[in-house]
Amino acid sequence: MSTTTVAHHDEHTDHPTGIMRWLTTTNHKDIGTMYLTFSLIMFLVGGSMILGIRAELFQPGLQLMNPDFFNQLIGVHALIMIFAALMPAATGFANWMIPLQIGAPDMALPRLNNWGFWLLPPSAILLTLPFTLALFGIGDGALATGWTFYPPLSIQGGIGVDFAIFAVHLLGISSVLGSINIIVTLFNMRAPGMTLMKMPMFAWGWLITAFLLIATIPVLAGAVTMLLTDRHFGTHFFDAAGGGDPIMFQHLFWFFGHPEVYILLLPVWGFIPQILQTFSRKPMYGYKAQVYSLIAIGAMSIIVWAHHFFTAGMPVPALLYFMYSTMAISLPLAVLFFCWIKTMWRGSMSFETPMLFTVGWIILFGIGGLTGLVLADVAADAQYHNSYFVVAHFHYTLFAGGIMGIMAGVYYWLPKMTGHMYNEKLGQLHFWLTAISFNLTFIPQFFLGLAGMPRRIPDYALQFAEFNMISSISAFVLGLSQLIFVYNIISTARGGKKATDQVWEGAEGLEWTLSSPPPYHSFSEQPTVK
Amino acid sequence: MTTHSNNHYYVPHGALYPVTISAGLLALASGFIFSVATDTNKDLAYLQTPGKWMMYIGAAIIILMTFKWLSAVVIESITGQYKKWEDKSFRIGMIAFICSELAFFAAFFGALFYMRIISVPDLASFDPLFTPYKDFLGTWPSVGPGGVVLGTEYTPAKLTPMGAWGLPAINTALLLTSGATITWAHWGLLKDNRKQLVFGLFLTVALGTAFLVCQAFEYHEAYTHMGLTLGSGAYGATFFMLTGFHGFHVTLGTIMLIVILLRSMKGHFSAKNHFGFEGVAWYWHFVDVVWLGLFIFVYWL
Numbered sequence: 001m002s003t004t005t006v007a008h009h010d011e012h013t014d015h016p017t018g019i020m021r022w023l024t025t026t027n028h029k030d031i032g033t034m035y036l037t038f039s040l041i042m043f044l045v046g047g048s049m050i051l052g053i054r055a056e057l058f059q060p061g062l063q064l065m066n067p068d069f070f071n072q073l074i075g076v077h078a079l080i081m082i083f084a085a086l087m088p089a090a091t092g093f094a095n096w097m098i099p100l101q102i103g104a105p106d107m108a109l110p111r112l113n114n115w116g117f118w119l120l121p122p123s124a125i126l127l128t129l130p131f132t133l134a135l136f137g138i139g140d141g142a143l144a145t146g147w148t149f150y151p152p153l154s155i156q157g158g159i160g161v162d163f164a165i166f167a168v169h170l171l172g173i174s175s176v177l178g179s180i181n182i183i184v185t186l187f188n189m190r191a192p193g194m195t196l197m198k199m200p201m202f203a204w205g206w207l208i209t210a211f212l213l214i215a216t217i218p219v220l221a222g223a224v225t226m227l228l229t230d231r232h233f234g235t236h237f238f239d240a241a242g243g244g245d246p247i248m249f250q251h252l253f254w255f256f257g258h259p260e261v262y263i264l265l266l267p268v269w270g271f272i273p274q275i276l277q278t279f280s281r282k283p284m285y286g287y288k289a290q291v292y293s294l295i296a297i298g299a300m301s302i303i304v305w306a307h308h309f310f311t312a313g314m315p316v317p318a319l320l321y322f323m324y325s326t327m328a329i330s331l332p333l334a335v336l337f338f339c340w341i342k343t344m345w346r347g348s349m350s351f352e353t354p355m356l357f358t359v360g361w362i363i364l365f366g367i368g369g370l371t372g373l374v375l376a377d378v379a380a381d382a383q384y385h386n387s388y389f390v391v392a393h394f395h396y397t398l399f400a401g402g403i404m405g406i407m408a409g410v411y412y413w414l415p416k417m418t419g420h421m422y423n424e425k426l427g428q429l430h431f432w433l434t435a436i437s438f439n440l441t442f443i444p445q446f447f448l449g450l451a452g453m454p455r456r457i458p459d460y461a462l463q464f465a466e467f468n469m470i471s472s473i474s475a476f477v478l479g480l481s482q483l484i485f486v487y488n489i490i491s492t493a494r495g496g497k498k499a500t501d502q503v504w505e506g507a508e509g510l511e512w513t514l515s516s517p518p519p520y521h522s523f524s525e526q527p528t529v530k
Numbered sequence: 531m532t533t534h535s536n537n538h539y540y541v542p543h544g545a546l547y548p549v550t551i552s553a554g555l556l557a558l559a560s561g562f563i564f565s566v567a568t569d570t571n572k573d574l575a576y577l578q579t580p581g582k583w584m585m586y587i588g589a590a591i592i593i594l595m596t597f598k599w600l601s602a603v604v605i606e607s608i609t610g611q612y613k614k615w616e617d618k619s620f621r622i623g624m625i626a627f628i629c630s631e632l633a634f635f636a637a638f639f640g641a642l643f644y645m646r647i648i649s650v651p652d653l654a655s656f657d658p659l660f661t662p663y664k665d666f667l668g669t670w671p672s673v674g675p676g677g678v679v680l681g682t683e684y685t686p687a688k689l690t691p692m693g694a695w696g697l698p699a700i701n702t703a704l705l706l707t708s709g710a711t712i713t714w715a716h717w718g719l720l721k722d723n724r725k726q727l728v729f730g731l732f733l734t735v736a737l738g739t740a741f742l743v744c745q746a747f748e749y750h751e752a753y754t755h756m757g758l759t760l761g762s763g764a765y766g767a768t769f770f771m772l773t774g775f776h777g778f779h780v781t782l783g784t785i786m787l788i789v790i791l792l793r794s795m796k797g798h799f800s801a802k803n804h805f806g807f808e809g810v811a812w813y814w815h816f817v818d819v820v821w822l823g824l825f826i827f828v829y830w831l
Contacts, residue, residue, distance in 0.1 A: 015544065024544030105539045108619040111599075115548030122556035129560070139571065156680060159567050159574070166559035170552075180626040184619045189539070214630045222637025229771065232566045234761035236674055237641060241684045243674030243764030245649035252637060521541075 015520075023118075026110035027520065028095045033417070034117050035092030036410075039085050040486065042124060043403070046080035047479050049073045054475040057468050060460055070458040071144035072160065076127055078147035079164065082264065083171045084124055086398065089406045090267040091116070091178045094206050096417060097271075098182065100511035100518060101200040103191030103527045108184040112177050119174035126167035130160040146456055148253060149223075151238040151246045155230050162231070165224045172217045179210035179217075186210075191510070193529035197291070200509055201284065204291050205270020208298040212259045212266070215302065220256035223249060247312050254305035262301040264398060266294060268405035269336060272358055274509070275412050276340055279355035280347025281506035286339040293332035293339075300329050310378050311385045319378045326376040333369060337362070352504075353427030357408035360435045361400060368396030371446070386456075389449025392442045399438060407434070407485065414492055415499035419517040422492040426484055433481035440474035540611045547599035551592055558588030600789075607806065608798060617805050624809045628816045631779070635820050638772050642827060645764040646670050673763030689757040692769065694829035697748045701741050702825050705780075708737035709818045712787075712811050720801050724794070731791040734814070738784040745777050772828055776820055783817050786810045 015021055025031060053073050056064045065073075095113065099106055107113045127142070134141040142160040145153045154161050186207050190199065199207075226237040227249070236242020238249050277284045284290070306314060306322040314322075340362055349355070371393040375381050384390060407430075415421050444467035449455075453464045460468065499516040510529075514522060561584025567574035606612065612620075653675055654668025663675035673686035692698065715730025749770075752758040760770045790810050793799065799807050 021544075023549045024546055026542055026544050106541045109623055110541050111545060111548060112623075114544070115551065118549040118552040119555070122552050122559075125556060126559060138577070139567065139574065152680075156570075158570050159563055162563040162566070163560070166563065170555060170559070176627075176630050180623050180630075183626050184622045187622050188615070188619050214626055215633050218630050218634035219637040219640070222634055222641075226638075226641060226767075226771070229760070229767070232569050234759075235767035235771065236679070236684075236761070236763050237767050239674075239679050239684075240649070240653060241674055241677035241679050241763075242686070242761075242767070243645055243650045243653065243672045244767070245644070245652075248641060248644045248649060251644065252640065255640075 024114070026106070026114055028099050028107045028110070028113065029417075029518070029520070029522075031107075031113050031117050032092045032095030032097075035088045035095060035120075038117070038120055038124075039089035039092060039406075040489070042080050042084035042088070044482070044486070045128070046077050046085055047482065049077040049080070051476060051479050053077070054472040056458055057460070058472040059469065060462055060465055062459055065458070067458045068144055069141060071146070071456065072131070072142040074456055075144060075146045075164070076131075076142045079127055079167070080124070081398070082147065082260070083168070084120065084127070086264050086402050086406070087171075087175060088117075088120060089403075090206075090209070090264070091175075093202070093267065093271070093406075093409055093413070094178070094182055097413065097511060098185060098203055098206065099189070100514060100522055101203060101509055102186065102189060102194055103510050103523050103529065104185060104189035105521065105523055105526070107181050108189050109181045113181050116174050116177040116181065119170045119177070123167040123170040123174070126163045126170065130163050133159075148257070149227060149249070150253075151227065151230065151249050154227055155238065162228070165228050168224050169221055172221045175213050175217050179213040182206050182210045183214075191523070191526045191529050197288070198529060200270075201273045201287070201290060202267065202270035204294055205266040205268070208294050209263050209266040212263050212298055212301065216256040216259045216263075219252060223252035223256070226252075247309070250309045250312055251306065254308045255302075257308060258305040259298075259301045261394075261397065262297060264402050265405075266298065268361075268402060268409070269294065271409050271412070272361065272405060273340060273343060275354050275358045275408055276343045278412070278504045278506045278508070279352065279358075280344045280349050282343070282347045284339070285342040285345075286335075289335055290339050293335040296332040297329060297336075300325065300332070304329065307376055307381075310381045323376055323378045327373060330369065330373055337366065337369075350505075352411075353422070353424060353431055354408045354412035356428060356431045357404055357411065360431065361404050361408060364396055364400030364404065364435070364438070368393060368398075368401050371396060384449060386454055387449035388445045388453045388455055391455045392445035392449060395442050395445075399442075404434065404438075410485075410489070412504075414489065415503045416511060416516050416518070418493045419499055419515075420492050420496035421499050421503075422488050422496070426488045430481060430484040430488065433484070434478060437474045437478035437481060441471050441478055444468070444471045540606070540613075540616050542602075542606065542611075545599070545602065547595050547602070551595045551599070554588045554591030554595065556588070557584050558592065561585035561588055604793070604798070604806070607803075612803075612805075617803070620805045620809065624805075624812055628812060631816060632820075635772075635775070635823075638768065638775065639823065639827065642768040642772065645672075645768060650674075650764055671765035673765055686763055687757050689762050689765070690755075691765065692748070692752065692756070692758065692829060694825065697744050698825060698829045701744050701748075702821065704737050704741045704744070705818050705821050708734045708741070709815055711737065712814055716807070716811060719794075719799060719804055719807060722801050724797075727799075728791065728794050731787060731794055735784060735787045735791055738780060738787060738814075742777065742780060742784065745773065745780075769828060772824055776817070776824055779817050779820070783810070783814050786813065 015027070016024060022030065022034060050073070052065070053070060056070060095107060130139055130142040133139050139159040141158070143149070143154070143157055143164040145157060145161065149161070149164070186199070186203055226235065229235040230237050230239065236244045238244050238246045273284045273290060304322055304326045306318065307326045310319060310322070351359070371389070375384055375390065375393060411422060411427055448464055448467050451464065453460055501515055502512045503516060510527060513527070561581045564577040564581025565585060567577050567581070650670065650672045651668045653663055654666050656663065662677070666675035671691040673689060676684055676686045678684070711730050711733040715727050715734065718724070718726025718730055758769065759766055787810060790807055793806065
């Protein structure tokens with residue numbers, strides 16, 4: 001039997017080369033590589049935008065740009081980082097690792113998988129095109145509403161808003177396609193013997209993410225469609241004159257927007273325990289407890305959205321409900337933290353770069369979670385809302401909790417993907433520079449927020465000057481130290497010390513049984529899991 | 531997993547369809563934006579014509595490529611590449627896709643409920659001494675209290691709301707019957723009764739088309755005689771967006787049914803292997819269910 005299978009596969013191995021390989025590929029590893037590369041490029045694009053903003057905020061007064069352009073940079077920075085950097089990175093890992101981890105020959109719907117990726121470059125073009133058009137005198141630049149599109153500002157905006165609306169549509173289609181593919185793969189392609197409760201944690205994290213995406217991304221699509229018809233076809237969804245309500249948009253948007261936070265984090269919570277068990281050289285603690293917590297967090301994330309706009313006005317019982325339900329999410333999250341720490345407890349630990357990032361991640365993401373509890377308090381939120389405290393909080397969750405987690409994953413799996421070990425010294429340097437400059441960038445922003453500096457302003461009062469200066473300088477250090485990351489990835493991809501199949505001494509799981517890099521078709525014959 | 535066919539999963543060869551469709555979507559989206567750019571900026575009126583052409587080209591690319599992509603899949607299916615394992619993938623994938631479609635409609639139903647229960651009554655419940663909306667009652671159907679919208683005065687027009695027991699009731703009957711006829715066709719397929727399959731599908735297509743004709747007539751009535759337009763405040767917006775998106779899905783469903791009908795006439799599908807048929811049938815039932823929601827909450831209550 002095995003001979004026929006192998007022979008059949010070899011027909012497909014003569015895939016096209018050059019650009020056609022990447023345009024037409026149905027191979028999960030090729031598509032995963034494209035996702036990850038795209039994500040890295042967009043991470044640098046979005047990052048340079050925010051460096052422009054930090055340069056403007058270096059001192060009070062307007063130096064570099066007009067306020068409108070400042071607002072455009074802020075909105076596009078957020079959209080790029082969320083939709084074009086973090087989400088594709090997680091999808092890239094899913095494409096690369098889920099078939100390897102569950103012993104599948106490929107993703108279940110390979111052509112759809114290809115489409116899922118190739119929707120991303122057009123959306124990136126849609127997001128950034130308005131800047132270019134403005135240079136040629138067409139329109140007035142990108143959307144200046146922030147990434148949240150709140151009306152009435154977004155209804156008054158120029159063509160930049162329309163471009164962003166369609167970019168969100170395409171990104172949404174891409175995410176839904178990716179989710180469908182992952183759900184099908186996980187339900188239908190697992191190796192014989194791998195029950196759901198034996199699935200790797202990363203697969204669990206992504207399964208719940210995929211469900212969340214399918215439930216919420218279409219709602220965002222609906223909301224921005226209403227925005228579009230309000231802008232161009234005379235509907236009154238968000239206008240009181242016609243019986244609509246701008247606050248309705250906030251409800252619809254955050255019905256998507258809050259689960260989106262977990263969409264960005266759940267995949268990371270999936271592979272973090274795997275990294276921890278590898279470098280602690282002992283099995284993951286509380287597998288079942290972690291799975292149930294992930295499910296609980298996913299379910300609860302859909303019903304807490306209104307804490308993003310407590311100050312917009314709602315009845316007191318609604319305020320109380322959204323406050324308590326939001327705080328209740330910290331319970332399953334605390335279970336996860338406990339399991340992560342207990343996995344390391346009395347382990348035979350070593351601190352290679354992935355582990356450094358993971359341990360740093362636990363601490364920094366913990367700060368993000370705790371400051372979130374503060375914001376969930378209705379009374380306290382009246383002061384913190386829309387201040388730099390919020391900015392610092394969600395950068396602790398999304399930069400530390402999201403991107404630094406992704407970086408841990410990159411260092412962890414890069415030897416498996418490329419077949420070469422990365423430069424450990426540079427990796428560690430990258431970690432320490434990132435962790436320190438990240439904290440120096442965002443800790444001052446907590447204080448700025450507490451002192452009353454609002455977010456999304458290009459100019460500020462004089463008493464905020466010192467903290468902003470520290471934050472700006474550190475932001476540039478943070479940005480430049482990512483070049484080490486880029487250099488390390490490129491040089492690892494091009495060569496270096498050969499990686500063994502297992503790569504890490506304590507690594508367990510099906511992906512480590514294959515060669516590094518794995519063959520073009522991973523499991524031509526499905527392994528059996530006991 | 532003892533035999534070759536059970537153990538081997540068919541990974542299709544690469545194709546340019548997806549990336550070309552994406553390019554078509556890019557042209558369609560940016561073309562649309564250019565064609566309506568004059569709404570927000572009068573200086574951009576010169577973009578209107580090129581924008582329209584971009585839209586047409588984009589739409590043509592998308593339709594052509596979708597057709598080619600699906601025909602490639604059909605060929606793979608009739609040459610026997612898809613076995614049980616692949617079939618199950620398609621089924622799970624279709625269920626997940628329909629769930630995402632339900633979530634899309636949920637957004638518009640959510641908007642309808644929000645306006646009916648929260649925003650419209652709220653606008654009528656301000657303190658009488660201070661309210662800017664003195665004679666506004668806040669009852670449904672509502673076109674809103676009126677006021678200035680982005681610098682232009684919006685005066686709510688009088689309209690007759692769409693009653694439930696005329697055309698909409700007929701439409702309900704049409705769609706429910708079509709759900710029954712497609713199930714009857716499915717029974718025919720399971721019994722290998724090709725005549726029953728083809729006739730059942732033909733009836734379903736006819737009922738779907740009749741539904742679309744009725745709906746077009748209803749829209750025409752609304753615009754010409756009832757003063758009900760997309761710009762008629764909360765009622766007009768939710769009415770046309772919900773029924774419009776539903777109608778769009780019925781159109782897609784009917785096109786899919788026609789394809790399935792033609793394939794059935796060519797002798798495709800067997801009692802054991804007919805995901806293509808079932809996927810379309812599921813989609814058709816989903817469209818049916820959404821319509822029931824529309825009938826109850828948009829027309830009736």
